Amino acid sequence: MLKRLFTSNARIKLLKLFLAKPEEEHYIRELTRTLSEQINSVRRELDNLKKVGILKTKTKFRKKYYYANTNFIFFNELKAIFQKSESSIPEIARKIDEFGTVKLLIFSGIFIEKDAAVDLLIVGSIDREKLTNYLNNEMSTKRPVKFTVMNEEDFLYRLKCKDKFVTDIISDPDSITPIKKLDIS
Numbered sequence: 001m002l003k004r005l006f007t008s009n010a011r012i013k014l015l016k017l018f019l020a021k022p023e024e025e026h027y028i029r030e031l032t033r034t035l036s037e038q039i040n041s042v043r044r045e046l047d048n049l050k051k052v053g054i055l056k057t058k059t060k061f062r063k064k065y066y067y068a069n070t071n072f073i074f075f076n077e078l079k080a081i082f083q084k085s086e087s088s089i090p091e092i093a094r095k096i097d098e099f100g101t102v103k104l105l106i107f108s109g110i111f112i113e114k115d116a117a118v119d120l121l122i123v124g125s126i127d128r129e130k131l132t133n134y135l136n137n138e139m140s141t142k143r144p145v146k147f148t149v150m151n152e153e154d155f156l157y158r159l160k161c162k163d164k165f166v167t168d169i170i171s172d173p174d175s176i177t178p179i180k181k182l183d184i185s
Contacts, residue, residue, distance in 0.1 A: 100126030
């Protein structure tokens with residue numbers, strides 16, 4: 001997807017690196033080794049990104065270091081684009097499905113960068129301890145992931161009663177539903 005938006009592989013790799021860890025500084029030769037790209041393409045893309053304002057430079061120990069300009073007007077938006085392109089929602093869903101029997105899984109909140117009551121809504125029976133360990137130890141998120149687990153009967157009852165909590169999550173057009181083994185229409 002990003003390759004269609006950004007025409008250069010070197011540029012994509014550089015942006016990924018600088019947006020993922022904006023506090024780090026890198027010099028050209030280090031970048032060519034890290035990214036496995038030719039020095040000329042790395043140099044050209046660094047210059048382009050500096051001209052646009054995404055990167056800044058400073059010299060120390062007679063080397064030119066590049067680092068992310070976190071004050072760049074579109075810095076957060078670019079970072080969000082790259083995070084979403086790297087999103088492993090199908091992988092997370094597959095892993096969560098291994099912890100039990102999942103009839104419905106909805107990603108909301110932190111996963112779609114929205115304020116929501118919960119980040120994950122899970123319908124089915126699941127090992128909560130394994131889920132908690134996975135979310136806390138294997139995922140790097142800005143804050144702890146909030147989740148709700150309901151059995152199928154409780155969920156369908158709340159859906160029938162038009163429970164605000166359930167309907168808000170289901171009706172949100174940005175929510176992502178990778179597992180849907182229930183008829184919720």
